[in-house]
Each structure stands twice: as C-alpha cells, then as structure tokens.
Amino acid sequence: MESITGALGPLFLLILLGAAIGYCRWPSAGFWPQMERLIYFVLFPAMLISTLATADVSQVPVARLALVLLGTMGIFGLVLWRFRGYLGLTPAAFTSVFQGAVRFNTYVGVAGAAALHGSTGATVAAVAVALMVPVVNVMCVASFVAAGTLGSASLGQSALALAKNPLILACLAGVGLNLSGVGLPGWSQDTVGLLGAAALPLGLIAVGVALRPAALLRLDRGVIATNSIKLLLMPALVLLLANLVGLEPISRDVALLFAALPTATSAYILARQLGGDAELMAAIITGQTLLAMLTLPLWLQLVG
Numbered sequence: 001m002e003s004i005t006g007a008l009g010p011l012f013l014l015i016l017l018g019a020a021i022g023y024c025r026w027p028s029a030g031f032w033p034q035m036e037r038l039i040y041f042v043l044f045p046a047m048l049i050s051t052l053a054t055a056d057v058s059q060v061p062v063a064r065l066a067l068v069l070l071g072t073m074g075i076f077g078l079v080l081w082r083f084r085g086y087l088g089l090t091p092a093a094f095t096s097v098f099q100g101a102v103r104f105n106t107y108v109g110v111a112g113a114a115a116l117h118g119s120t121g122a123t124v125a126a127v128a129v130a131l132m133v134p135v136v137n138v139m140c141v142a143s144f145v146a147a148g149t150l151g152s153a154s155l156g157q158s159a160l161a162l163a164k165n166p167l168i169l170a171c172l173a174g175v176g177l178n179l180s181g182v183g184l185p186g187w188s189q190d191t192v193g194l195l196g197a198a199a200l201p202l203g204l205i206a207v208g209v210a211l212r213p214a215a216l217l218r219l220d221r222g223v224i225a226t227n228s229i230k231l232l233l234m235p236a237l238v239l240l241l242a243n244l245v246g247l248e249p250i251s252r253d254v255a256l257l258f259a260a261l262p263t264a265t266s267a268y269i270l271a272r273q274l275g276g277d278a279e280l281m282a283a284i285i286t287g288q289t290l291l292a293m294l295t296l297p298l299w300l301q302l303v304g
Contacts, residue, residue, distance in 0.1 A: 004300045007115035011108060011204055012293045018208020032209045039203050040266070044106070045170030047196030051126040052174025053184050059120075060127045061251055068241040068255050069128060070135055073102050075237065076229050077139050081146075089222050091147035095276040098143040099267040100226035100284035101234070102136055106167065107203030108292075109261050113254045114200070116300070124254040130171035132258065137162050140270065149275030207289065210265040215283035216290075226263075226284055231295045235260035239303065253303060260299045262288035 022032070080101055084094050106129055113125035141162060162168075177183055184192055238259035242252040263285055271281040 004116070004297050004304055008112055008297055008300075011111050011115065014201060014204035015108075015208040015211075015289065015293075018205035019211050019213075020208070021205065022209035022211065023213075032206060035202065036206050036210075039107075039199055039206055041166045043195055043199035044203060045166045045173075046192050047110070047199040048126055048129060048167065048170040049174040049177070050184065050189070050192045050196040051122055052130065052171060053177035053182075053192075054189065055119075055123040055126065055178065057123070057127060057175075057178060060124050061247060062127060062131070064245045064247055065124070065128060065251055065255060066131050067245060068238055068247065069132055069258060071241060072234055072237045072259060073132070073136060073139065076234055077102055077143075080225075080229070081143075087221055087225055090277070092149050092275055093222055093277040093280050095140075095143050095147050095149055095274070096267075096271050096278075096281040096284060097222040097226040099140050099270065099276070099281065100263045100288065101229040102139055103263040103267050104132065104136070104258055104261040105207060105264050105289070106133070107200060107207055109258050111200040111204060112257050112261075112296075116253060116257070117250050120250055121254055124251050125258070126171075126174070128254060128258050129167065130175065133165070133167045133171065134162075137165060137168070140267075141274070144270075144274040144276065207265055210268070211286045211289060212282040213286060215279065215286050218280060218283040222280060223283055223287060227288055227291065230263060230288055231260060231291055235299045239299075249303075253300065256299055256303060257296070260292065260296050262292040 077098070080098055087094065087097065089097060110122060110125045110129065113121035113128075115121075117124070141159075183189070235256055238255050239252075242255050247255060265285055268278060268281045268285060270276065271278045
C-alpha cells in the first residue's frame with residue numbers, strides 16, 4: 001500500500017494545490033481557462049505524440065486491452081440508458097450522469113500509470129487513451145442527441161468538434177509516426193518531449209482549479225448512481241474482465257486505473273455547450289475527484 005500511495009500521493013497533492021489556487025483566484029480569474037486551453041491543445045497532445053511515436057507498442061496487448069476497457073464502457077453506457085426511467089432525471093440531468101459514469105480524467109490516468117510503472121506504464125496509458133477517447137466522445141455526444149438536449153448546437157457542429165479533438169488527432173499522429181518508422185527525428189524528440197513533460201503537472205493543477213466545492217451540496221439519485229458506477233462497479237468489472245482475458249500485471253493495473261478514475265473536468269464544458277445540467281456536472285466532477293483519492297489506491301492495492 002505504501003508504494004501505491006507513494007506514487008499517487010504527489011498527484012493528489014497537485015490537485016489539492018490547484019484547488020487552493022482556484023479558491024484564491026490566483027493569478028487571475030481569466031488565467032486558468034487560457035492555461036487549460038494550452039494544456040488541452042498543445043501540451044497534452046505533445047505528450048501523447050512523444051509517447052506513441054517512439055514506444056514499442058507491440059509489447060502492449062492492444063486487442064485485449066480494448067476488449068476490457070471498451071467493453072466495460074459500452075456495458076455501463078447501455079445499463080444507464082436502460083434504467084434512465086428509474087433514475088427519474090430530466091434529459092439534461094441524465095446526460096450529466098451519463099458523462100460522469102463513462103468519462104475519465106486523462107491527466108490523472110497517464111500521470112498515475114507513469115508513477116506506478118514508469119515508461120512502460122505511460123506507454124500502456126497512451127494506448128488506452130488512443131482507444132478510449134474517440135469512443136467515449138462518440139458515446140457522450142450520442143447521449144445528448146438521444147436525450148434531445150442539443151438545442152441550438154447542431155449534430156454537424158458536434159461531429160466537427162469530435163473530428164477536431166486534439167487528443168484524437170495526437171493519437172493518430174503518434175501511431176502514424178510509429179508505424180511509418182519515422183518516429184521523432186533530430187531535435188523534434190527532445191522538443192516534443194519537453195512540451196509533453198509540462199502537461200501532467202500543469203494538468204493536475206488545472207484539475208484542482210476546476211473543482212467547485214460548493215457543488216458538493218447537491219446529492220441526489222443521479223449523483224449516487226454515477227459515482228457508484230464510476231468508482232465501484234466499473235473498476236470491479238474491468239478487474240473481472242482483465243483476469244478472464246489474462247492481461248499481464250502492468251496492462252491490468254493501467255486498465256484498472258483508468259476504470260477507477262474520476263470523470264473528466266472537460267465534461268462540464270460539454271454539458272454547457274450541448275444543453276446538459278452544468279450544475280449537476282460540477283457536483284459530479286468535484287465529488288468523484290475527491291472520492292477517488294480514497295477509492296483509487298484501494299482498488300490498486302487489491303491487485304497489488
């Protein structure tokens with residue numbers, strides 16, 4: 001347990017540092033939204049390209065990893081949609097619950113995998129991101145379409161935003177550079193690597209800045225349902241499937257880590273843009289991030 005908390009503890013401390021910075025509104029109210037854009041559009045894509053372009057992806061059991069992660073996401077997406085009537089939520093609130101259950105915080109996931117298993121863990125995490133990001137974005141946009149909350153936002157605009165997603169494009173670029181044998185020649189490897197190295201610490205601080213403690217006052221059936229799925233049921237199913245398909249320990253640990261992650265802070269932006277319940281989304285993001293500081297080490301300890 002000490003090795004797990006030792007690896008994850010600094011990550012959580014950076015998130016709490018971000019929460020303190022956000023509470024103090026330092027350096028200014030407009031600074032962190034712009035920093036988030038830099039992280040999302042430049043730094044984190046650079047990290048993915050740097051990892052995927054030079055990694056020995058042949059050592060990652062891609063098919064089995066995809067079966068475990070995407071299968072679990074699909075199952076719980078269908079379960080939520082099947083029982084949406086039982087939850088008694090408005091269409092807008094349901095889309096926030098759906099996002100809370102299936103989205104994952106990529107910054108915490110990649111940083112945690114690297115902290116636990118070094119460069120090998122980071123490679124498996126980058127492959128997991130490449131597999132999951134396109135699928136989870138399609139699932140979430142589809143939930144808005146099916147719930148009828150898009151409003152003035154057209155399906156075409158949503159599809160265009162999906163096609164321009166910087167994480168998807170970075171994964172495609174990294175895999176393409178790897179498979180072509182080009183890699184990152186000359187100074188490009190060090191340059192892209194330096195950019196990528198800044199992504200995780202800044203990303204974790206930005207996660208903390210985005211937390212809204214006041215939103216924790218909202219506790220209803222939707223919050224309980226999405227938190228239970230994301231932090232308890234999803235990692236349990238991933239662990240079961242990982243053992244059934246025989247994932248080796250590092251891939252199993254990374255799969256479990258990604259399943260037990262809190263939802264992404266970007267879900268709040270999507271909720272605002274596509275007609276979701278933004279207040280509920282803020283409550284889910286904040287609650288899951290704080291709860292995951294307790295549940296995530298416990299899940300990893302279970303297999304450790």
